[in-house]
Amino acid sequence: xxxxxxxxxxxxxxxxxxxxxxxxxxxxxxxxxxxxxxxxxxxxxxxxxxxxxxxxxxxxxxxxxxxxxxxxxxxxxxxxxxxxxxxxxxxxxxxxxxxxxxxxxxxxxxxxxxxxxxxxxxxxxxxxxxxxxxxxxxxxxxxxxxxxxxxxxxxxxxxxxxxxxxxxxxxxxxxxxxxxxxxxxxxxxxxxxxxxxxxxxxxxxxxxxxxxxxxxxxxxxxxxxxxxxxxxxxxxxxxxxxxxxxxxxxxxxxxxxxxxxxxxxxxxxxxxxxxxxxxxxxxxxxxxxxxxxxxxxxxxxxxxxxxxxxxxxxxxxxxxxxxxxxxxxxxxxxxxxxxxxxxxxxxxxxxxxxxxxxxxxxxxxxxxxxxxxxxxxxxxxxxxxxxxxxxxxxxxxxxxxxxxxxxx
Amino acid sequence: xxxxxxxxxxxxxxxxxxxxxxxxxxxxxxxxxxxxxxxxxxxxxxxxxxxxxxxxxxxxxxxxxxxxxxxxxxxxxxxxxxxxxxxxxxxxxxxxxxxxxxxxxxxxxxxxxxxxxxxxxxxxxxxxxxxxxxxxxxxxxxxxxxxxxxxxxxxxxxxxxxxxxxxxxxxxxxxxxxxxxxxxxxxxxxxxxxxxxxxxxxxxxxxxxxxxxxxxxxxxxxxxxxxxxxxxxxxxxxxxxxxxxxxxxxxxxxxxxxxxxxxxxxxxxxxxxxxxxxxxxxxxxxxxxxxxxxxxxxxxxxxxxxxxxxxxxxxxxxxxxxxxxxxxxxxxxxxxxxxxxxxxxxxxxxxxxxxxx
Numbered sequence: 001x002x003x004x005x006x007x008x009x010x011x012x013x014x015x016x017x018x019x020x021x022x023x024x025x026x027x028x029x030x031x032x033x034x035x036x037x038x039x040x041x042x043x044x045x046x047x048x049x050x051x052x053x054x055x056x057x058x059x060x061x062x063x064x065x066x067x068x069x070x071x072x073x074x075x076x077x078x079x080x081x082x083x084x085x086x087x088x089x090x091x092x093x094x095x096x097x098x099x100x101x102x103x104x105x106x107x108x109x110x111x112x113x114x115x116x117x118x119x120x121x122x123x124x125x126x127x128x129x130x131x132x133x134x135x136x137x138x139x140x141x142x143x144x145x146x147x148x149x150x151x152x153x154x155x156x157x158x159x160x161x162x163x164x165x166x167x168x169x170x171x172x173x174x175x176x177x178x179x180x181x182x183x184x185x186x187x188x189x190x191x192x193x194x195x196x197x198x199x200x201x202x203x204x205x206x207x208x209x210x211x212x213x214x215x216x217x218x219x220x221x222x223x224x225x226x227x228x229x230x231x232x233x234x235x236x237x238x239x240x241x242x243x244x245x246x247x248x249x250x251x252x253x254x255x256x257x258x259x260x261x262x263x264x265x266x267x268x269x270x271x272x273x274x275x276x277x278x279x280x281x282x283x284x285x286x287x288x289x290x291x292x293x294x295x296x297x298x299x300x301x302x303x304x305x306x307x308x309x310x311x312x313x314x315x316x317x318x319x320x321x322x323x324x325x326x327x328x329x330x331x332x333x334x335x336x337x338x339x340x341x342x343x344x345x346x347x348x349x350x351x352x353x354x355x356x357x358x359x360x361x362x363x364x365x366x367x368x369x370x371x372x373x374x375x376x377x378x379x380x381x382x383x384x385x386x387x388x389x390x391x392x393x394x395x396x397x398x399x400x401x402x403x404x405x406x407x408x
Numbered sequence: 409x410x411x412x413x414x415x416x417x418x419x420x421x422x423x424x425x426x427x428x429x430x431x432x433x434x435x436x437x438x439x440x441x442x443x444x445x446x447x448x449x450x451x452x453x454x455x456x457x458x459x460x461x462x463x464x465x466x467x468x469x470x471x472x473x474x475x476x477x478x479x480x481x482x483x484x485x486x487x488x489x490x491x492x493x494x495x496x497x498x499x500x501x502x503x504x505x506x507x508x509x510x511x512x513x514x515x516x517x518x519x520x521x522x523x524x525x526x527x528x529x530x531x532x533x534x535x536x537x538x539x540x541x542x543x544x545x546x547x548x549x550x551x552x553x554x555x556x557x558x559x560x561x562x563x564x565x566x567x568x569x570x571x572x573x574x575x576x577x578x579x580x581x582x583x584x585x586x587x588x589x590x591x592x593x594x595x596x597x598x599x600x601x602x603x604x605x606x607x608x609x610x611x612x613x614x615x616x617x618x619x620x621x622x623x624x625x626x627x628x629x630x631x632x633x634x635x636x637x638x639x640x641x642x643x644x645x646x647x648x649x650x651x652x653x654x655x656x657x658x659x660x661x662x663x664x665x666x667x668x669x670x671x672x673x674x675x676x677x678x679x680x681x682x683x684x685x686x687x688x689x690x691x692x693x694x695x696x697x698x699x700x701x702x703x704x705x706x707x708x709x710x711x712x713x714x715x716x717x718x719x720x721x722x723x724x725x726x727x728x729x730x731x732x733x734x735x736x737x738x739x740x741x742x743x744x745x746x747x748x749x750x751x752x753x754x755x756x757x758x759x760x761x762x763x764x765x
Contacts (some may be wrong), residue, residue, distance in 0.1 A: 214587070
C-alpha cells in the first residue's frame with residue numbers, strides 16, 4: 001500500500017545480529033503504514049545529518065493538561081506523513097504485570113488509532129504509545145481509558161511512578177509495594193494530570209534496600225522497604241551453604257563484605273549477627289537467599305530529594321523518615337499525609353523548575369523539616385556539621401526538644 | 409466545551425492483581441527463597457512450597473505491535489499467559505512447572521529474543537528516545553544500544569561478570585538514562601548557536617536566564633530585537649537553555665561528543681549508593697554503530713571482569729584498586745577535566761596520604 005520505502009543505508013546496519021533490532025520492527029510497521037514509512041525516513045535522515053528534527057507543542061485530551069508528549073516534525077516537507085507523531089504516556093499496572101490478553105487489547109487499540117510503535121516502558125515507567133496524529137489522541141485515550149488505563153504524568157506535575165515486583169515474587173519484600181504505589185499515586189491524580197507544580201515530582205517504591213527501582217537516585221520521594229528487628233537466620237541452611245560453597249567463600253564474600261562488620265562465622269559453622277550494628281544493606285541476604293532473610297518487624301525508610309544533573313548537579317535522596325511501619329490503612333494514610341505535606345511545602349516554596357531536592361539544598365534540610373513539621377534525627381546525616389559557622393543561641397531549647405522526644 | 413466530549417475516568421494506576429500470575433497472587437508476600445538455575449531463569453519458592461520459574465528475555469524496548477503479539481503468542485503457547493516487564497525493558501514469562509522452562513527458552517531464542525539479564529550479567533541498557541522521538545537529543549538511543557548489544561550479547565546471556573553490570577545511555581546532559589555502572593552520555597563541547605530572529609517569539613527569556621546553572625545567559629538587544637546572549641567564557645555547554653529555548657541550538661553534529669562515566673550504583677548492598685564518575689570524554693558521536701564508544705565500554709568491562717573480586721560492583725572495584733590503577737589499566741588519559749570544579753568539589757579531592765604506588 002505505501003509508496004516506495006525511503007532508502008536506509010544507516011539504519012540497515014542496525015539490523016541483524018543476535019540482539020533484537022528496533023529497526024526491523026520499524027520497517028515492519030513501515031510496510032503497512034505511510035506514517036511509519038516517513039518516520040523511518042526521518043530517522044535515517046537524522047542518522048545521516050546527526051541532528052534531531054522533533055519539536056514540542058501543545059496537545060492534550062479533554063479534562064487533562066498533561067500525559068501527551070506532542071511531537072511535530074521540522075522536516076515534514078520531506079516526510080509529510082509523520083509530521084505529527086505524538087506519544088501517549090499511559091500508566092502501567094503497579095509492578096508491570098500483564099496478561100497476554102490485555103497486551104493484545106492494547107495492541108489492537110493502538111493499531112487502530114496510532115502507529116503501532118510502543119515502548120515497554122519509558123524511563124519514568126510509562127507505557128509509551130509512540131506515533132499518534134492530533135485528531136487520534138482523544139479516541140486512542142478514550143479506549144485505553146475504558147480498558148482501565150489512565151494517562152501518566154508529563155511536565156511540572158506528579159509523574160508516573162514505579163514499584164518493584166516485590167511481594168508478588170520476591171522474598172526480600174518488606175511491604176506491599178503495589179498497594180503503597182497505588183494508594184499514594186491515586187491520591188495525587190489531580191497533580192498528575194494537571195501540571196501546576198514547580199517542576200516534576202517522582203515517587204518510587206522499592207521493596208528492600210537493593211532498591212531495584214533506583215529510587216534514591218531518581219525519585220523526589222523514595223519509599224524503600226526495611227526492617228527493625230533481627231535478620232532471620234536458618235542455621236541449617238547456613239551449614240548447607242558452607243558445605244556447598246566452602247568456608248573460605250563465606251568468609252570472603254559474606255563476613256568480610258559486611259559494611260558494618262557485624263557478622264561472624266563461628267567455629268561450629270554457625271553465623272552470628274550483631275543486629276544493633278547491621279545497616280540493612282542486603283548483601284548477606286542477597287548471597288545466602290535460603291539461609292538469611294529480612295526481620296519480621298518490617299516497614300519503610302523514606303528519602304527525599306533525588307534527581308539527575310539539572311540544575312545544580314546530581315542529588316541522591318536523603319533520609320527524612322528512618323523507619324515507619326507500612327501495613328495498616330492508617331500507616332498508608334500517614335505516608336500519603338507525609339507526601340502531601342512535602343508537595344504542598346515545595347509547591348509553595350520551590351522556585352520555577354526547581355526540584356524538591358534542589359529546594360532542600362537551597363534552604364537546608366532543617367528548614368525543610370520544620371516546614372513539613374518533622375524533627376531532625378541522627379539517621380538523617382552521615383555526620384554532623386564540620387564547620388562552626390552556625391548560630392547556636394537556641395541550643396538549650398533545641399536540646400530540650402531532643403530530650404522530650406527521647407523520653408516520649 | 410462541546411457536550412459530546414467524554415470526561416476521563418481518573419482511574420490512576422491499574423490494579424496489578426487482575427493481571428498477575430495466579431501463583432504470584434496466591435503467594436503474595438509469602439515467598440521464602442530463590443535461586444537461579446541458569447542465566448536468564450529465576451526460581452522462586454514460596455513458604456507453602458509452591459514454586460514459580462521466571463524466564464527473562466531481552467527486548468529492544470521500542471516494539472511494533474506484531475512483535476508484541478509474537479511475545480504474547482509465546483506466552484500463550486509456552487508460558488501461562490502472564491508476563492511482566494522489568495525496569496530495563498526485559499520481558500519476563502512466569503511458569504508454574506519446571507518442564508515448561510526449556511521449551512520456552514528454546515522458543516524465545518528461536519524467535520530472536522535472547523534469554524539472560526539475570527545475576528552477574530550485563531543487562532539491557534537503560535535508554536531513552538533519542539532521534540526517534542525526543543525534541544532535544546544530540547544522538548540516538550535505540551541505535552547506540554543496539555550497537556552496544558552486538559558487542560555485549562554474550563555478557564547478557566551469561567553470568568560471568570564479578571557482579572551485575574548496569575548500563576545506561578543518554579542523548580543529552582539531562583541524562584534520562586540515569587546512574588549506572590557504565591553510562592554513555594552526550595557531552596556537548598560548544599556553546600549554543602543562537603538564532604536571534606526567533607528568541608523573542610519562542611522563548612520566555614527570564615525563565616531561560618534562570619535555567620542556566622552558571623549564570624552565563626543575559627537578556628540583550630541583538631539587531632534591534634530582544635534576544636539572549638551567552639557569555640561563552642562562562643558557558644559550560646550543558647544545554648540546559650535549549651529545551652526552554654529551541655533557538656539556542658546546543659546540538660552539533662561534530663561538537664556534541666560522547667562521554668563515559670563509571671561507578672554509579674543504586675543499590676544499598678555493601679556500599680552506599682554512589683554517583684557515576686567521568687572516565688573519558690571526546691568520543692565521537694558516530695552513528696550508525698558508534699564503534700569508538702562501544703570499544704571503550706568493552707575495554708572497561710574487560711578490565712573489570714579480569715580484576716574485580718566476586719560481588720564487587722564497578723565502583724566498588726575501583727574504590728579498592730584506586731583511580732591511578734584504573735586509568736593505567738584501561739589506558740584512558742587522566743586530564744584536568746576529571747578534577748571536579750562544581751559545587752562541593754573538594755569532596756572529590758584526596759585529602760590524605762593514602763596513595764597506591
